[in-house]
Amino acid sequence: MLIQRAKQLQQSILQDPYNAFIHVCDDIEQQATQVQQRIDNKSAGVLAGKFIAIKSCINTQGLPTTCASQVLKDYIATYDADVITYIKQQDAIIVGMTNMDEFACGISGETSYFKKSINPKQPKRVPGGSSSGSAVAVSAQYCDMALATDTGGSIRNPASHCGIVGIKPSYGRVSRYGLIDLSMSLDQIGPMAQNVQDAALLLSVMSQHTKNDATYAQQPFNMPQLNITKGLKIGIIPEFEALCDPRIWQLLMQTVHTMTQQHQWQVSHHSIAHINVAVQAYYPIVYVELFSGSQKFDGRKYGKPMLEYCGQEVARRILGGKEISKAEYAGRYYQKALQAKEAIKKSFAQVFHSVDIILTPVTPTLPHKWDEELTTKESYAYDVFTTPANLAEICGGVVPMGSIDNTPVGIQVLAGNMQEERLVQAMFTLQETLKK
Amino acid sequence: MNQHEILQEAKLIMDEFVQALNEAQLQDEYCGVQRLICTREPHTQQAAPLFITQFLKNAPATNNNCIVAEKKRW
Numbered sequence: 001m002l003i004q005r006a007k008q009l010q011q012s013i014l015q016d017p018y019n020a021f022i023h024v025c026d027d028i029e030q031q032a033t034q035v036q037q038r039i040d041n042k043s044a045g046v047l048a049g050k051f052i053a054i055k056s057c058i059n060t061q062g063l064p065t066t067c068a069s070q071v072l073k074d075y076i077a078t079y080d081a082d083v084i085t086y087i088k089q090q091d092a093i094i095v096g097m098t099n100m101d102e103f104a105c106g107i108s109g110e111t112s113y114f115k116k117s118i119n120p121k122q123p124k125r126v127p128g129g130s131s132s133g134s135a136v137a138v139s140a141q142y143c144d145m146a147l148a149t150d151t152g153g154s155i156r157n158p159a160s161h162c163g164i165v166g167i168k169p170s171y172g173r174v175s176r177y178g179l180i181d182l183s184m185s186l187d188q189i190g191p192m193a194q195n196v197q198d199a200a201l202l203l204s205v206m207s208q209h210t211k212n213d214a215t216y217a218q219q220p221f222n223m224p225q226l227n228i229t230k231g232l233k234i235g236i237i238p239e240f241e242a243l244c245d246p247r248i249w250q251l252l253m254q255t256v257h258t259m260t261q262q263h264q265w266q267v268s269h270h271s272i273a274h275i276n277v278a279v280q281a282y283y284p285i286v287y288v289e290l291f292s293g294s295q296k297f298d299g300r301k302y303g304k305p306m307l308e309y310c311g312q313e314v315a316r317r318i319l320g321g322k323e324i325s326k327a328e329y330a331g332r333y334y335q336k337a338l339q340a341k342e343a344i345k346k347s348f349a350q351v352f353h354s355v356d357i358i359l360t361p362v363t364p365t366l367p368h369k370w371d372e373e374l375t376t377k378e379s380y381a382y383d384v385f386t387t388p389a390n391l392a393e394i395c396g397g398v399v400p401m402g403s404i405d406n407t408p409v410g411i412q413v414l415a416g417n418m419q420e421e422r423l424v425q426a427m428f429t430l431q432e433t434l435k436k
Numbered sequence: 437m438n439q440h441e442i443l444q445e446a447k448l449i450m451d452e453f454v455q456a457l458n459e460a461q462l463q464d465e466y467c468g469v470q471r472l473i474c475t476r477e478p479h480t481q482q483a484a485p486l487f488i489t490q491f492l493k494n495a496p497a498t499n500n501n502c503i504v505a506e507k508k509r510w
Contacts, residue, residue: 307439336462339465
């Protein structure tokens with residue numbers, strides 16, 4: 001059964017019209033055979049039978065870990081990231097390395113050096129990014145689950161546009177060892193899946209203890225029994241309405257109404273201090289930390305020199321980060337952005353004293369069409385509803401909410417730091433209610 | 437766009453963003469990350485199988501199991 005499915009998946013992935021993958025594993029059937037033996041011996045792990053795609057910025061030994069960049073085009077990972085070790089231990093079958101925005105710098109999937117991924121649910125519009133290929137692979141059913149990363153919305157944005165489930169864990173919940181990160185203080189590895197059950201299961205495997213990452217909080221997430229949750233206290237951020245396509249906001253309000261009617265969820269409105277400058281705080285942090293983290297790509301031990309071979313958006317962030325982190329600007333950019341981060345983090349913590357979760361749209365508009373070109377500032381503004389969770393170090397997830405103009409639209413659920421159990425229970429309740 | 441033009445555009449955006457942050461009246465407090473444990477434990481695991489082989493394959497130039505890094509390129 002498993003081997004048959006492996007054959008079918010491999011065939012369909014090799015004919016993939018959506019450009020979900022940069023590299024497809026040639027041993028999918030062999031992996032499936034080994035897992036089937038362990039299933040037969042009753043010694044299989046909890047991911048046995050699950051086919052998983054990996055974002056190309058997560059080191060996976062023996063596979064191209066290119067970050068969708070010409071800089072690392074020929075780089076083969078020499079070791080496994082912690083999350084890869086954990087999913088292998090639980091008998092996941094790895095199908096390949098997915099396409100993405102170059103070094104995770106993008107919101108649409110368009111900055112990949114290799115090719116542009118196509119949204120299977122709405123091919124006229126971009127699939128979202130930066131985890132474009134992971135979302136497309138799940139959405140096109142080339143795999144059950146995918147590993148992705150989220151610095152300012154890179155899991156939630158493409159999950160919404162491709163009509164799937166995605167979770168950005170709290171900062172510190174999942175080991176970042178082996179991740180080629182965009183921003184060391186914001187990035188988290190998280191799951192994408194066809195449903196909340198699979199996303200939660202994958203998160204529980206990914207979040208195991210590690211000694212390899214000093215930012216890991218030593219708090220594994222244990223898979224709970226998922227149930228319909230009644231009487232949740234939910235918060236709405238009213239300031240977001242003015243920034244949002246009215247059709248998306250209306251869909252959100254309809255969903256909130258449904259949940260209050262069917263499950264007695266109680267709604268209240270809350271303002272988050274300084275949330276209006278979340279994007280303005282997010283980008284200086286990303287610029288400086290990408291500049292800092294990218295200095296190792298000098299082409300001496302592996303890859304090619306970064307600035308000579310990277311695309312324009314990556315260059316913009318590195319050059320900008322280099323400039324604003326000069327000693328003469330000390331305290332004016334990065335430190336100021338960290339102060340805003342701290343203020344937003346404190347404000348969220350305050351609000352989570354009175355609500356269980358917060359519901360928001362994922363993006364302010366529908367994904368743009370291929371022939372529409374966004375300015376740099378327009379593309380940065382696209383992160384307005386997702387960056388606050390990264391700045392506040394809280395967890396967030398996306399569940400499909402409906403569609404507008406034949407384009408999937410997700411709902412964002414936010415919960416407090418290390419409140420993933422509450423998050424997945426709320427996401428499960430939304431999923432089960434909205435799919436009826 | 438050449439690198440100079442890219443830098444100019446990036447600096448303009450950053451200036452605009454920091455202007456908004458300045459107007460936000462943020463509290464002037466230290467915002468470093470403080471961790472009680474900030475060192476990795478000594479690595480006791482063995483290197484992944486074929487680590488050295490692949491490491492050398494990734495390098496642009498090698499000589500007798502050493503990576504050649506010309507001084508000129510630094």
